[in-house]
Amino acid sequence: MADRVCVGAIAGAFGVKGEVRLKSFCAIPEDIASYGELFTEDGARAFTVEISRPVKNGLAVRLNGIATKEQADALKGVRLMADRHRMPELPEDEFYHADLIGLEVRDTGGNLLGTVRAVQEFGAGDMLEIHGPGLKTTVLLPFTREAVPTVDIASGRIVADPPEGLFE
Template structure:
């Protein structure tokens, strides 16, 4: 498991005084400001986040050491990471996406299906992208994914028959 979790991304500049448009990946979007200084993925930059107002496509925010539109625009696409220990622990049936990516996936008969490559959320629930002999997209529901064993590093899935 990673020692940091991606909690958001900078979608671009907002206004002319260095404000940014944040896309929060938190279940409660405003929580992004409460996870301490956030870092870039490589850890080379750190930002304190002060939320300002709701904006189209995200949340307006001021980041420490960002005071011009040009500085804010240069950060477009930058992901923001929080230390795992700053985040709340989750109930047994919820998982951080970072913990699922890379897990081995087996069917209920023990046959390897591949590994979790990515997780997508298009509004109707999470979809796991599994890469192996073939690419699979599986709904992340208890019916299709009955077991997630983080300690063993595996997922048991019961994919629907492709003949149906």
């Protein structure tokens, strides 16, 4: 799946004529329609996206092959993936969430803290969900320059300077 990036999720049917409510994960929500075909996570289905209009909590869109409310309802919760080569290049200090998941996390002394399991967005900034040896539960590390001074995608690691007591 490294060659695809999650760009949105279907929240369910919108109306009775096959439109779906789509939650876009793009910085500019409408950009989701510019990445060509979007694929389900398993790659079994592909859709072209035609935006009808913005709606509360997303976009009303038409997906090719979806013509009824029942077909649209059946897609609720499906995450849509775009081919990575269609995605724009990011500035040096920005990252796609998919690139962070699975990276090893070490503290500034080189001690292994764990690996990134997910990136959570709670509105006040991204949080890295870290799971690792000796942790009873996952730890949420703020994804800020202070807490995460180094992200090295090429070497598969993050250097973290977590707030005191976070990993105890």
